[in-house]
Amino acid sequence: MERTDGPGPHIVVIGGGFAGLTAVRRLGRLPVRVTLVDRENHHLFQPLLYQVAAAALNPSDIAYPLRAIVRGRENVRVLLAEARRVDLAARRVELDNGAVEYDWLVIATGAHHAYFGHDDWARHAPGLKTIDDALEMRRRILLAYEAAERESDPVARAAWLRFAVVGAGPTGVELAGALSEIGHQALAGDYRKADTTRVEVLLLEGRERVLPTYPESLSEKAQRQLEVLGVTVRTRAFVTALDGEGLNLGDERIEARTILWAAGVQASSLAASLGVPVDAAGRVVTEPDLSIPGHPEVFVAGDLASVPGVPGVAPAAMQAGRFVARAIEARVGGRAPGVFRYRDKGSLATIGRSAAVADFGRVRLSGFAAWLGWLLIHIYFLVGFRNRLWVMAGWTWSYLTFRRGARLITQRGRHGALPRVAG
Amino acid sequence: MERTDGPGPHIVVIGGGFAGLTAVRRLGRLPVRVTLVDRENHHLFQPLLYQVAAAALNPSDIAYPLRAIVRGRENVRVLLAEARRVDLAARRVELDNGAVEYDWLVIATGAHHAYFGHDDWARHAPGLKTIDDALEMRRRILLAYEAAERESDPVARAAWLRFAVVGAGPTGVELAGALSEIGHQALAGDYRKADTTRVEVLLLEGRERVLPTYPESLSEKAQRQLEVLGVTVRTRAFVTALDGEGLNLGDERIEARTILWAAGVQASSLAASLGVPVDAAGRVVTEPDLSIPGHPEVFVAGDLASVPGVPGVAPAAMQAGRFVARAIEARVGGRAPGVFRYRDKGSLATIGRSAAVADFGRVRLSGFAAWLGWLLIHIYFLVGFRNRLWVMAGWTWSYLTFRRGARLITQRGRHGALPRVAG
Numbered sequence: 138m139e140r141t142d143g144p145g146p147h148i149v150v151i152g153g154g155f156a157g158l159t160a161v162r163r164l165g166r167l168p169v170r171v172t173l174v175d176r177e178n179h180h181l182f183q184p185l186l187y188q189v190a191a192a193a194l195n196p197s198d199i200a201y202p203l204r205a206i207v208r209g210r211e212n213v214r215v216l217l218a219e220a221r222r223v224d225l226a227a228r229r230v231e232l233d234n235g236a237v238e239y240d241w242l243v244i245a246t247g248a249h250h251a252y253f254g255h256d257d258w259a260r261h262a263p264g265l266k267t268i269d270d271a272l273e274m275r276r277r278i279l280l281a282y283e284a285a286e287r288e289s290d291p292v293a294r295a296a297w298l299r300f301a302v303v304g305a306g307p308t309g310v311e312l313a314g315a316l317s318e319i320g321h322q323a324l325a326g327d328y329r330k331a332d333t334t335r336v337e338v339l340l341l342e343g344r345e346r347v348l349p350t351y352p353e354s355l356s357e358k359a360q361r362q363l364e365v366l367g368v369t370v371r372t373r374a375f376v377t378a379l380d381g382e383g384l385n386l387g388d389e390r391i392e393a394r395t396i397l398w399a400a401g402v403q404a405s406s407l408a409a410s411l412g413v414p415v416d417a418a419g420r421v422v423t424e425p426d427l428s429i430p431g432h433p434e435v436f437v438a439g440d441l442a443s444v445p446g447v448p449g450v451a452p453a454a455m456q457a458g459r460f461v462a463r464a465i466e467a468r469v470g471g472r473a474p475g476v477f478r479y480r481d482k483g484s485l486a487t488i489g490r491s492a493a494v495a496d497f498g499r500v501r502l503s504g505f506a507a508w509l510g511w512l513l514i515h516i517y518f519l520v521g522f523r524n525r526l527w528v529m530a531g532w533t534w535s536y537l538t539f540r541r542g543a544r545l546i547t548q549r550g551r552h553g554a555l556p557r558v559a560g
Numbered sequence: 561m562e563r564t565d566g567p568g569p570h571i572v573v574i575g576g577g578f579a580g581l582t583a584v585r586r587l588g589r590l591p592v593r594v595t596l597v598d599r600e601n602h603h604l605f606q607p608l609l610y611q612v613a614a615a616a617l618n619p620s621d622i623a624y625p626l627r628a629i630v631r632g633r634e635n636v637r638v639l640l641a642e643a644r645r646v647d648l649a650a651r652r653v654e655l656d657n658g659a660v661e662y663d664w665l666v667i668a669t670g671a672h673h674a675y676f677g678h679d680d681w682a683r684h685a686p687g688l689k690t691i692d693d694a695l696e697m698r699r700r701i702l703l704a705y706e707a708a709e710r711e712s713d714p715v716a717r718a719a720w721l722r723f724a725v726v727g728a729g730p731t732g733v734e735l736a737g738a739l740s741e742i743g744h745q746a747l748a749g750d751y752r753k754a755d756t757t758r759v760e761v762l763l764l765e766g767r768e769r770v771l772p773t774y775p776e777s778l779s780e781k782a783q784r785q786l787e788v789l790g791v792t793v794r795t796r797a798f799v800t801a802l803d804g805e806g807l808n809l810g811d812e813r814i815e816a817r818t819i820l821w822a823a824g825v826q827a828s829s830l831a832a833s834l835g836v837p838v839d840a841a842g843r844v845v846t847e848p849d850l851s852i853p854g855h856p857e858v859f860v861a862g863d864l865a866s867v868p869g870v871p872g873v874a875p876a877a878m879q880a881g882r883f884v885a886r887a888i889e890a891r892v893g894g895r896a897p898g899v900f901r902y903r904d905k906g907s908l909a910t911i912g913r914s915a916a917v918a919d920f921g922r923v924r925l926s927g928f929a930a931w932l933g934w935l936l937i938h939i940y941f942l943v944g945f946r947n948r949l950w951v952m953a954g955w956t957w958s959y960l961t962f963r964r965g966a967r968l969i970t971q972r973g974r975h976g977a978l979p980r981v982a983g
Binding site (some may be wrong): 204 | 703
C-alpha cells in the first residue's frame with residue numbers, strides 16, 4: 138500500500154538541499170502528493186561543511202536524515218535515488234534504477250566546484266560538496282602531519298606542512314583560516330619531529346581580492362585577519378599545473394603536498410538534460426517565475442538556477458524554494474505565480490575562531506562582532522539538527538578545549554604511501 | 561631533531577588498544593623512550609563500537625587520537641604505521657614502510673572475528689573491529705530499509721527487513737538488540753511503503769546458548785530479554801553457506817539481505833611471524849610473565865596472548881598492559897618480573913536500551929539494574945574521550961529522543977543496486 142497515493146497532483150522535487158527541502162516542507166502542507174528524490178539520505182548544512190573537513194565538527198552535527206525531517210507528513214515520500222534525466226514530454230524523471238512521473242517538477246540539484254577544464258586535478262585537489270568530500274579532506278590534512286612526522290628530509294617535511302587552498306570565496310577563506318588554526322593550535326604539542334606551528338597556508342585567488350563578491354572594504358579586512366592567522370594570501374594567482382606534490386603558478390613552482398580546491402562553479406549535470414538555455418556555468422536560465430521556458434510545470438530553484446542578481450548562497454536558495462512552492466500552489470489554484478524577487482539579507486564569512494566579516498548592507502562588521510553574528514545566525518538555521526543548543530554546546534566545548542575529538546583518520550586503505558621510517 | 565632520542569632503553573609497543581595504551585601510559589612515566597606503533601591514529605573504545613554501527617553514536621564519541629592521549633609525555637612518540645614482521649634476532653620491527661629497532665618490545669595487536677575458513681563470506685557478512693567496519697555495518701543496515709521502501713514485491717521486501725546476526729557472544733547480543741530497536745523504534749514512521757516494525761532479527765549461535773562464556777542463568781535471562789525485544793534466537797545453528805541474499809543452516813535456507821558477523825576469534829597475523837607456539841586461534845602461548853619463550857625482552861599482552869583463564873575482554877587487556885609495563889620496569893632494574901594473574905571483576909553485556917545482564921561473581925544482575933551498571937562502568941572507562949559527561953549527555957539525548965542524528969549513509973559509491981523504482 139502506497140500511502141502517497143491519494144488525491145491531488147503529484148509534485149516531484151529533485152534535491153534535498155536548502156531550496157528543495159524548503160519547497161518540500163511548504164508543499165507538504167497542501168493537499169498534494171510530494172516525492173523528494175535525493176542521492177543522499179540526508180540534508181546537509183553546507184555552510185559548516187568546512188568544519189567537518191577541519192575535524193572540528195562531526196558529520197552528524199551538520200547533516201540530518203531527510204526522512205526524519207519530513208516524518209510527520211504522510212503525503213511526502215522520500216526516495217533515495219539519483220535523477221539521471223528529465224523527460225519533459227512524458228513528464229517523467231529517469232532514476233539510476235527506475236523512474237517516477239510527475240505533474241509538477243522542482244529541480245534543485247545545485248552546483249559544485251569546477252576545475253576549469255582540468256578534471257584530472259580533482260584527484261590531487263579535492264573539493265568540498267558532500268560529507269564524503271569533507272572526510273576525504275580531513276583525512277588528507279591529518280595524514281599530511283603524520284607524513285611530516287615520519288619524514289626526515291627537512292625540505293620534504295616543509296612541503297608536507299605546506300597547504301594550498303585554491304579559490305578565496307567564503308569556503309576557501311574559511312578553509313584557509315581553519316587550516317592555520319589546526320597547525321598553530323589544535324595539533325601543537327602532539328608531534329615530536331614535526332613542528333606543527335611551522336604550518337604554511339597559501340590562499341590562492343585568481344581575481345584581484347579575497348571574497349570577490351563582497352564589498353571591497355570587507356575583502357581588505359578579511360585579508361588582514363587571514364594574515365594575522367598566519368595565512369599567506371596570493372591574489373591574481375592562476376594555477377597552471379597541479380600534481381600530487383605541488384602546483385604551478387605560471388613559471389613559479391610551489392611544493393605543497395596538500396591542495397584543497399574551493400574554486401569554480403559548475404551546475405549539476407541534470408540541467409543539460411532539459412534542453413533549455415544554460416549560462417556559462419551550466420545553470421538554467423529560467424523565466425521570471427523560476428519555471429523553464431515552455432514548461433510552466435517545471436521549476437528550477439537554488440544554485441541550479443541562473444537568475445541575475447541572485448547569488449549562490451543558502452538564504453537565496455531557501456527564498457527560491459519557498460517561492461516555487463507558492464508558485465505551484467498558485468498555478469494549481471488557477472492563479473498566476475508572480476515573479477521571484479531575491480531579498481538580500483546580507484553576507485557573512487568566517488575566518489577563524491573569533492574573526493569574520495559581515496555585510497548587512499548599511500551595517501558592515503568585522504572581527505569578533507561579525508564572528509558572533511555568524512555563530513548565532515548559523516545556529517539559528519540549524520533547524521532539526523539534533524538540537525541547535527546541542528551543537529552550540531559542542532562548539533563551545535571545542536572552542537574552549539581545542540581538543541578536536543573528531544580528529545580521526547578513517548578509510549586508511551585509500552591513503553598513499555607515507556614516508557619511510559628509519560630508526 | 562628527534563626528541564625521543566635520549567637516555568634509557570627504547571621500548572616499542574605495537575598496538576594502541578586497551579593493552580598497548582595502558583602499557584604506554586605507565587611506561588611513559590619511566591626514564592625510557594617509548595614508541596607506540598598503530599595502523600590507526602586513534603584508540604578505540606571497542607565495547608561501544610556496535611553503537612556506531614547502530615547509528616546511535618558518532619565515531620568520535622568512542623575514538624580518540626593516540627597523539628592527544630600521550631601528548632604530555634615528551635619521551636613517547638606515536639608512529640602511524642602497520643607492523644608487518646618482528647625480527648627477533650635483530651630486535652627490529654618491520655613496518656609497511658621502514659623499520660624500527662627496540663630494546664624491549666610489547667606486542668598488543670589483538671584479535672578479530674573469523675569466518676571459520678570461509679573468508680569469502682566477509683564480503684556478504686561484515687564483522688565489527690574498526691570504525692570503518694562500524695560505518696560499513698551502519699551503511700548496510702540503513703540501506704536495507706531504503707531498499708525495502710523501494711521494493712514492490714512483498715517477499716523481497718520482507719527479506720530486506722530480515723537481519724541475521726551470526727554469533728551470540730556479547731557483540732552479537734548487543735547488535736541483535738540494537739537492530740530490533742532500530743526498526744521498532746528509531747525508524748518507525750519514517751518510511752511509507754516499508755513498515756519498519758515488521759523487522760525480523762535472527763540471532764544465530766552454534767553453541768547451545770547465547771553468551772556461552774557467561775553463567776547459564778544469565779544466558780537464559782539474556783535470551784528472554786532478547787525475545788522481549790523481538791529478536792528470534794536460534795542456538796545450535798551452524799551457518800553452512802552464505803551469500804548476498806541470505807544464508808543456509810544445513811538444509812534450511814533463510815532469506816536475509818543483511819547479515820552481520822560476530823563469531824570466531826582469529827589472532828592478528830603478527831603472531832605467526834614470531835615463530836613461537838600459538839593456540840588454535842593463532843594466539844601466542846606466553847610464559848607466565850607474558851614474555852615469549854626464549855625472548856625475555858619481548859612481551860605479548862591483550863587478546864593476542866593465549867593465557868589459560870584469561871578472557872578476551874577489555875579489563876583483562878588493561879591488566880595485562882599494566883603488568884607488562886611493570887615487568888619491563890623490573891627487568892630494566894635487574895629484578896624478576898613475577899607472574900601475571902588475572903583478577904576477574906565481572907562481566908557485563910547490554911541487550912537493549914534498558915536491558916543487560918551482569919555477572920560480578922556473587923552478584924548477578926539482569927534488566928534495568930544491570931543496564932545502569934553497564935552504563936556507568938562504560939562511561940567511567942571512556943577516559944579522555946572528549947569528556948565522559950559529554951558522551952553521557954549525548955546518550956541521554958539519544959535515549960530520550962530516539963532521533964539518531966548519526967543516521968547518515970556515507971560512501972554511497974560502495975553500495976549495490978537498490979530495487980527498481982516504479983511510479
